[in-house]
Amino acid sequence: MVLAAAAPLTVVGGAVPLGIALGNGPAYPAAFAVCCVVLLLFAVGFCAMARHVGQAGAFYAYVDKGLGPRAGLGSAFLALVTYTAIQLSVYGYIGVALDGLVQSYGGPHIPWWAWTGTMIALVGVLGYRHVDLSGKVLGALLIGEVGIVLALDAAVVGTGGDHGLSTALVTPSQLTSGSPGLAVTFAIAAFIGFEATAVFRSEARDPDRTIPRATYLALALVGGFYTLSSWALVSAWGDEQAVAAAGRDPEGMLMATVSRYLGPFAEHLAQALFVTSLFACVLSFHHVIARYLHSLAQREALPAQLGRAHPRHHSPYAASVVQTASAAALIAVFTLAGMDPITQIFTWMAGVATAGVDVLMLLTCVAVLVFFRRTGSDTRAWHTRWAPALGGVGLAVLLTLTVLNFPLLIGGSTVLAAVLLGVPAASFVVGVVRERRRRGDAVAVAA
Template structure:
């Protein structure tokens, strides 16, 4: 292995170098980080909420194949993302990658866009969690309670866990994730063995004409939104045991597990009823389809367990996004682009405690606004905020792919053709296709209002532009040095 000539190192700018007291610490392995990001993806929530919508409004019984297609696109994205991770020592994820590849203005613009995006997805989960918990309590004979009170209670618990060391959150998420995945895997296994309640196991996901039927664009839009959260592996870089190995392993593992779980579980839902009946049931009652399906296959006890685990699935996603947002604020505080207090770690917990508290305050403010304006927690809070997050994350991933291509073309720090050119280019093409389909179908995703779709798009554009303009007021908004310790020249990959 030979290395090209080293590029001159540029000293880290003031505010970006991390003093000992301003660095997060931890010993998270790939498994712990995978728990974090898979929990953020909320597997049971996707099976319960997204699968019925994909069946009814997307490409029908072939919708499970759409998860596999999206997983392939995201794996192509991950190749360049992981190749560049060894040259990005900061834990700023999209922000750090885009800044190193495209410059300070796009980097800080993406940071502001990421803050808005992840705040939106967390707000969506608060609305869905409050409504779901209220429904479960009433189902078992309890009183009707406003959704926002449940959301506020969940905020307090997430805030306490976010204030403490990351390994505590990792343990909580591990337990919750195992529970929600287990009930679905049991359901999948029973359907695979018995053939379900209908005419037998579905084969629609293997038929090209079925995959291309209906509205493939809407199907891709719903499927790609279900992967939000996997890209946050790099945010936990400082708390990883061996970040240069742990982060790439966690990224690939999370994507493969999420993609396989979604594809198989969606296929099991279809197979449980049969192609035509599954699509009909999804259109008639999408909100209760998964619970009624699990009840029919596993019995009343299985249905009751699924209802409870749907609540814990939402809380796990909430906690994961809380941790991600806190670490984004921490990275920006360290870089001097946000108040310096955000970049301070707790002396005992080694957590971004100030950023965590600020993030909790922002979430509380949003819950109050939603409550005062009387917004419906599902059809408005969840739908609007989830749509915003989908558009924002796709934009960030496309920018990151572009940044990877530009970074390696300029630095020549890694000469592997597949890792630095081909895979990122294919990933960028796939992501731009998904982004175009999402924009075209965006009004559908948020309830059918073109005016609202335009307003949400404007918010995201303003966030990015605001960050780009703010970079001019910050002397050194991002580190600009290129790490040459890990320069790679593997000619056999060409």
């Protein structure tokens, strides 16, 4: 589920060309390695505290345990906005990708929002049922998309690339060229969803053992895969030519590379797998959001109806239905507003999600440090102090770079940047106020 949320083919075909074009050019692959190291440091404390967190709320459950219920519920509302934003960004992209795929086979042009609506409905059906069904669907799609990218990597490395294999990712002058801040902004977004290992805690057979294992493994695989594949994509064109190709046609760069190194048949296969990668991503985030709603309802922070589980599928079906309806409503609003699905919905929402998840992870680092200092339940210095502190410093730097470069991501408007970044900030405040009022009501009833 976590690897599907990472959407390997979507990142390599969508985020990587943009990172090359707008970030630090051929050195962009190094951004994945840097982000992976920071997140692995974060994961040390995250996994150490996992056995002390009985809820299935991931970030917000940690913040609640370490910093108290007000910050906890604020984080929960922030997480809902963050995951909704990333799901909406992919829903915008998948409509365009599906239309392009159908037209490539001689089919008719259909508005992107119609394809997106169809995908929302299909995700809703799968989300309503047991998570095992979605897991099987995601597993099959994941094998296909990872396989085609690894085949491309092997072909590029085997032939030596266009002008030899790139060394830009280890060249200091290249690392600091262009806009390194935008590079890490695109890179950190590719890791969103790895913490979902803790979201599925209540459905794991042995969570104390499997959650840490899945978290470390997911980060290592995702970080290694993206670094390797983005480096191979640069090498396939050559340093200067890769930047030119990414700037000229970022959406078509991967497919052109696949056609060149693997042939036309592989290109058609990659186009289909690109769509299934997008689908796997939205399906995975649908499950995460539904379980957040379900967990919050059980905590009495949302209406109790959302806490219902299906008697046969054992899924949070009520939360799943609400999540499907809200996604459809927001896409309808964006469509009526005339927003472009790629340059506005995809890009803007991905930027909002990146800032949101940076804040969530930073709060979680602080929560881990406070929890172990207060309870003394784990005396391992590396796991409970040093690694979370180093991870927190790294995340603070990444958050700063994301905020400073956010206006560039949305066309240079600082006003629009402030409005968009204000949405996740406001959601945190709403959660804090909601918890304060809820506890005030509880005290009044007790009195």
